Amino acid sequence: MPNEQLRRLRRWIDAVLRGAASALELLADVVSDTEDVELHTVVTFRAIVDAVVPETPELDPELGPEHVPGGLAVGLEEFAVTYVDDGFQLGLPYVGPRGNIPLADPIAQILDLAALRLVDREANTGELDDDRPVSLLAPGEASPRTVRRAAGPFSKLSRRDRLRAIGLLDELELELNQFEDELFEFDGGLVGQLVVGFTEMIYYSEWQGYDEFTQRPSDRVHPNDSTAVQSWRQTGYPGFSDGYAALRGYLGSDDGPLGEGEVWTTIDASGSVRIAREPGSFRENDYDTSGYAEPYPE
16 A cells, blocks of 8 residues: 555544544543543644634734734633533433533544545645644643644644635535434534634634633623733724614615615615615515425425
C-alpha cells in the first residue's frame, strides 16, 4: 500500500479512536452528572477562535497596538464552549434531563472529520503541523506531548485551511426516520454557522464586560465602559445607550402587501420602495403553494 494511503488510513483510524474515546468520556460525564471539558475540545475551540478572530500584528503600525490582540487574548474560546454546551444540546428522548447531551465535544469531533476530508481532497494549502495546537496553549498549561496526543487534525491545519474545512460541512446532511412519528435531521452547515457566526457575534458583543455572564440577566453587572471590552476598543464603539436601536418601520412597495400607513423614508422613488410605519399583512393567495406536498404526512 503506498505511503500516502497508509498515512490517510492512519489519520482516519486516529480520528475514529479519538471520537470513540470522546463518546465514552461524554457518556461518563452524563452518567456522573459532571461537565468536564476535554483537552481535545479546548484545543479545537482555540483553533476556531484563532482562525475566526486572529491576532493581527500587521495592524500595529497603522492603527496601534490595541488592534493586535485577537479572541484568544480575552478567553473567547472558553466562553464559546460554555455558550455551545449551555445553549445547544442534543436531547435524547425518554432519558430525562441527563439525556441533554452538550455539543461542544461532538462539534470538535465533527471539525476533525471535516479537516480529514479537506486533506483527503488535497484541498489544504499547508501540511498538518503538530506544533500548531501546542502554540494555541500558554506555556506550562499542558505539556507539548500531551497536547500533540490530544489534538485532532483540525487544530493542526493553518488558519485558512481550518476555515476551508468548516466550509466543507455545508455538504454534510443526514436525515433519519427510524421510528414512526420521529425524525432526526442533521445539517453540517449549521455547525459552521455556529462556530464562525456565533464566535464573531460573541466577540463584538458586550460579553467581555460582564463580571459573570452565566448569572441571570438581572444579576449581571456591566460597567458599560468603552474601555472594558477589547472589541469595543478596537472598533471605537462607545458602549450601549438607550435609544441606539429602534425599529423605524417596515419595507413595502406598491406591488406588495407589506409596509403600509405613514411613510418614514423612501428607498427607491422609481420603484416606490419605502419604509412605512405599519407592517401591513399578507393577502390571501400571495404565494402559490398548490404544488406543496407534506414530506412526512401523519
